[in-house]
Amino acid sequence: MKRFIAIVWVTVRQTLSPKRAIGLMLLSGSSAGIYLLYMIGTRGTSGRNVETAFETSIGMTVGVFMNIIVPVVTLIIASSVLGDERRDNTMSFLVLRPIRRYTIAVAKISAAFLEAFLLTGIGAAAFGILVGIAIGTFSYFVPLLVGTAITTAAYAALFVPLGYLLKRATLIGLTYVFIWENGIAAAVPALASLSPWRIGVSAMAGLAPDDFFNLVPADFALGSLTPGAGGALAKALVLIALAAAFMAAVLRRRDLAT
Amino acid sequence: MSDRTGVVYDLGYQPYEGQRLGRVGAIKAMIKDGLRRTFGIRRKARKKVYPWSMVALAFLPAAVFVGLSFAISSFAPDTDSPFGGHAEYIGLVGTVIILFVASAAPNLLISDREDGVLAVYSSRPLTAWDYIWGRAGALAGVAAAFFLLPNLIMYVGFAALDDRGLASALLNNSDDLIKVIITMVAYVVGYGAPALLVSTYARRVGPAAGTYLAVIFISPAFAEMFRNLNFAGSRYGTLISLLQHPEVVRNWVFERSQSNIPMISVGFEPWLSAVIIGLLGVGTVYLMARRYRREL
């Protein structure tokens, strides 16, 4: 356990520089910032009531926050947790230790999740608080946080191995997010179960009151997924386990220096 | 006395006696190096895959449709091809330019910092501005070529098929070419400047490319959000869409409908996009100068 925590701690220190943290925090908090502007701009006007504020928040959640901001923030963090070790030539320090490869893989994915969720979670929390104030109830706060956590975890699992294996991981990850997830998978509902952010939205829909599910554009945001936090969590955990097993196999079988 | 003779040649340091090309030569050399780098020339084969794939993506459709027009008499390019004209083709090329500069700009700027060769440049008769113009020039030149050449293929090719004859068609359609050139400037600056700006400050090539693409592709979503939110001042938020400003200029120049673009739908004039692109270009050059004057 000590070794696991040590790997996570050092990884977070190495990959989350102040500049990067500020930049990603701004991105993560942009939804909250824009919603705040919306709240200020429509205060006391007929343009805003509980229904419109709620609809707007759902639009922002599935139109920007969950499908773009969370994957992009997680991609930038996750692709560097092992990718940077490889490019900075510190892999030998890590792998020539009496630590199971699976432990290293899980520690790295955990570090990526913790770092990314620190940022996306704060963004989600800020957004959730503002939505709660605007619509008069905080019953969506926890579902939003849970959905964000599951989405972040799923993307961390996907992007950590990508960052290790590919030099252009960020480019390819973005292609995956913008073209596959927001393009192809949007057009084919059956592919939704392969889309981490939709898994997160299904968790949200499962935990939130029914009117959330009624207002969510189901074809785009859920596809063939049924709402349910348990199912979403299970899917994310399966992804994490598979990613960790894959990374462990890579660390066991492949050359670890070039 | 012996008549055997001999001579010893001094093979020591021999100073260069050839032509010295000066700063212009240095800048040209930098542009040439930049072009080689972006296209992977004199580098490993895998460095060529991405840039030349982009070249194929930009040029092949134009070449194919011009070819089809020549080969099949019943093929009418303006109705049978998905690219009815220059304006539509520019939409395709615009995407290719984004993907190309996302990779090219970091390779041009970040590699020099990563490899520590700025010190080598600074020991030459090159100023920071020479470096900036050399690198920006290479990127702009390539992006412009991506833009202009396929459109030239279409321009000349379809003119050759014109019933009025090549020369007449070229002359009569010359305003199309002017429009293409104006739009080219908007696209090259509009997409190239942010790429250079990100690459000026980013530490690594991969994240720089990713950050640039993220900003370019996320900004329309935010603009759409601002359009839909409809609160006091929200219309100004539609101006953050970096992806769409060159498109606005294209539509303006080619007199196309703009209603689907957030900033136009909320009442802004198209010339504002041209101003924003201009400011982006100037701002990028200024920030690059600030950064590189410290290092060179």
Next chain:
Amino acid sequence: MNDNPALVADPTVEVTGVSKWFGQKVAVSDVTCSFGPGLTGLLGPNGAGKTTLLRMLTGLILPSQGEVLVKGALPRAEVDRFRDLGFVPEESALYNTLTARQYVAYAATLTGLDQPEEAADIALETVELTGDANRQIGGFSKGMRQRTKVAAALVHNPEILVLDEPLNGTDPVQRAHLIKLFGKLAARGHTLIVSSHVLQEVERMTDRVIAIVDGKLAAAGDIGAIRRAMSDIPYRVLIECDKDRQFAAALLNSEAVYSVTVDDSRLRLETSDLLGLGSLVAGLARELDVRIVRFAPEDESLESVFRYLVGGR
């Protein structure tokens, strides 16, 4: 008794028929050797394959052919084997945001030591970095970075230490200290494999070398014995004496002496028979009443041996 100088009697690390290629490039070709307690120098010019070989010994990369055994097992067979291994790579391998103490303590934690901070302090004291232990590695000089890596490799007192250019960037005082440290570890029975370009220092550290040229094993064993095995290359000997020209003329009469150069009371000879030359010089000196001030072989050094191996004679 072992007839093959590349093999030791009681090996901890065994390399058998190992080759490694990267695409078309063969980095190491059919190397067989072994390493045991004590210090072995691994020599070779740039690009010879030393780093590749060292990486295979640690298990960082896998051989394309052949086998590496560390204490009788494959390096990656069980992760617990890494408790016995310490590696100082040539490349940076440092986390710039950590202090030296944090970095070495991290190494200790990852290796499973109970008291990583205390172990780190001891390791840092060993490499004389205690004063800078709380500074960030990012601000270190090259020598300090090198010593930090050595400290991290030593912190868990491994039985086997693999060091790739450990003296790089160190000043003469630091170098002397590290050499002394390696000597102590070797004397205590640790297996040290040190790759270095600083041949004079390798010579000070050890008599046993493995030389790699173009990926192949070029020589192995005791430095002097390797030199003697190069029987096709005449020995160069320096003699300082009075009556230099008279002595030179007398030496030239001997068949064992190929050439003599006279330079300001120094004679430089080339001979095929070093031992016989000794008797010849003594006899002639008595006969001609010549006072010999110095008699020294000039090319029994590691540098000379290395030059012959690499320079293709």
